[in-house]
Amino acid sequence: MDNSRRPEDIEMEGRPCAGYSNGGYRADDLERIREELNTALRTAPEPAAPVAPPAPAAPRGPRVAAICIRNAKKSYPLGSGVVLDGFNMTVAEGSIYSLLGASGCGKTTVLSCVVGRRRLNEGTITVLGLAPGTPRSGMPGPTIGYMPQELALYGGFTVTETLKYFGWVAGMSQEDIDERTAKLLSLLEIPTEYRLVRDLSGGQQRRVSLAVTLIHRPPIVILDEPTVGVDPVLRQNIWDLLLSMTRDGHTTVVITTHYIEEARQADTIGLMRNGTLLAEDRPDRLLERYACDTMEEVFLKLSLRQQRALAAPATETTTATVPVSVPVSAPDAAEMAVEGAAAELDQKDEPPVLEDARLLHCKPVHLTNHWNTLPCLWKNLTYMKRNVVPVLFVVILPIIQCGLFGVTVGRDPKDMRLAVVNDDVQCTYSSNLAGGVDYKGFPGYPSNCTTKTLRYLSCRMLSIIDDDRIALEPFPNIPSALEAVRAGKAWGALYFPANYSRFLAARHVWGRYASDKALNHSEISVWMDMSNQYIGYLLQASLSLAVLRFTRDIQEGCMWNTKATPVPVRIMDPVYGQLDPSFQDFCLPGMIVTTVFFMALLVTVGSILEEKRDGLMARSLSAGVTIHEVLAAHVLVQIVLMIIAMVTALVMLLCVFQLTNNGPLYWVVLLCFLQGLCGMCLGFFISCLCESDMAATYMGVGTFFPLIFLSGMVWPVEGMHSLLRSIGWALPLTQATTSLRSIMGRGWSIDQPAVYLGFVSTAVWIAIFVSITLITLRVQKRIS
């Protein structure tokens, strides 16, 4: 065995946290200490809830381990490699432990595992005798006060509101919060208690962050670079505060910092590099052992040694003073043998480290029957009070959306131009040409209608065609009329051949005896611009209707039997809807469903990502709020917003624009509400999956268009390919749109399959979104 290795180093390798390490003591010394500790164990009180009872000031030794990490290994699922590689760390109770290391060496990863935010791939962590994340450990929760590297504060809250929220989460009473707030504000010199956090200076914000960490007097305080970017005087104040906190032995502090020399004030310094701990000892001993004047030199020496060890072929596989699982070069091994011998002598002054929780002065804080939904709800409402934009968005967007829908969609196009070439007779179109004869003034039909008396029929026909929808414009010949159509100046061209009136009169008078010439010359030729399908169909429908009316007009004028119409079809009153159906009424159900669904989705994603941003949610979770409590508080707020959006949309569409609803309004409202819930649940899923606004935007937009097009809102699903129709059938908006259309258009109730399928489909989708959200959260927790 290598003589240079310290006994506890040998024990540390693979040694579980619980138990004693002899720390270089003689066997009889150890026996005595064990006896003392066992006496203490027998008399030590059990942990009490909700907060740790005040215990008498602890003497400085023998100390026990408050935090113990053994053989920790960690890599991130999407990370570039191993972050912690056999990391060991022991933090004595009532001490300040300063973890030093270069940027990216894994300090934050260690701390986030200690607070229970992340899990190790291998190895163990014990904090106050318990593993973080286990029941009754209070981790994440009030056992630990965690100050993350990022600010992670609600910028829209005042200082007191911030402290109130985190104090409330930690289970403190309002009086206790007020008292602690006053004390911390004075200790940390934060004079601006009613100012919003976002309006404070950077240094003030960090002090507020520290106050949040300390508000509930946590037994374990974890500070991730609290002094970065802080003025030197304030930095020293923070250290003074930490020293005073640990003086009575009831608070243990772990702090990371980039300022190596300030770390000399700590009881223990841990030097970390590349995911392993290079050394861990009292600052004076580290300087002494490595014969250096500054801590920087010690760090440099150990780092170079690790560098050489990693580069050179191994002579040893483990080290004495460096608990690093890397090979060590021969010169370093010799040097380390000398250091190890010195260290062994030092160890006799060092107290043993013990991890039995019952001997600790610091106790885990476990809150029973404490729900954080209420603080979260209060926080969400306070957030909304300060950020009215999302609320206005929920109220104003449906007004704008539905208003635009009401005034733009489904309205008949007006003044569509048709080019007219009339070789039959010169009518004058009063609406288009100045002067001349008004074709509307052409005589009616005498009762004794003959081919001679039926005159100016082209003008008569044009007078029927000319309405609000169509504007007629005369052209001298067919080429010029077609040119106007090609140039986009007219939607179509009509041509009345020469003697149209005479031949049409013959066609009517002679009926089936009319000559071929009469039949051919009594036809109007039409050329249409069908590039716009909707306008093209509208014009064709107008012309067909005009021909029908014109024919009936002739028959009535001549007192002929009007039943001899050209199309022997009689359109009766429709079973549902009107003879002249409105496109608006077709789109309306889809419009309502889409508005409510996507409004809920948008607001949910927005508010959760806002909370996730800058580590806000992570901090709440570290403080003991569960993700379910966060979601529950959001559900309550979102439901209120959703109801506002839904009522606004329905009032706009049904009351302001008087769109048709023939069915029971309560089914309409219930289905819209369920659709809102469904959108909200999809919002939860998206915001759990996405870390950034950008990713969420892509997902939101990515779901928007397929859902809209496949739901049959824009075009009847009957027109889709059968495969798409099957896919669309199963999507969240499709059945709901059909159901709402049946309620509003046909006046059906829930007993109709088309209606209840919408409710069933929505409920199933809510269940699916909730399930996949919970599964995603569980997977994320497992791999974090």
Ligand SMILES: Nc1ncnc2c1ncn2[C@@H]1O[C@H](COP(=O)(O)OP(=O)(O)OP(=O)(O)O)[C@@H](O)[C@H]1O
């Ligand atoms: N969520 C993550 N996913 C993937 N890799 C990560 C993640 N968080 C950290 N890492 C990587 O793990 C390594 C250690 O990061 P960590 O934040 O623990 O270092 P650090 O020592 O705290 O650095 P700093 O002092 O700059 O804060 C880095 O290489 C970092 O890129």
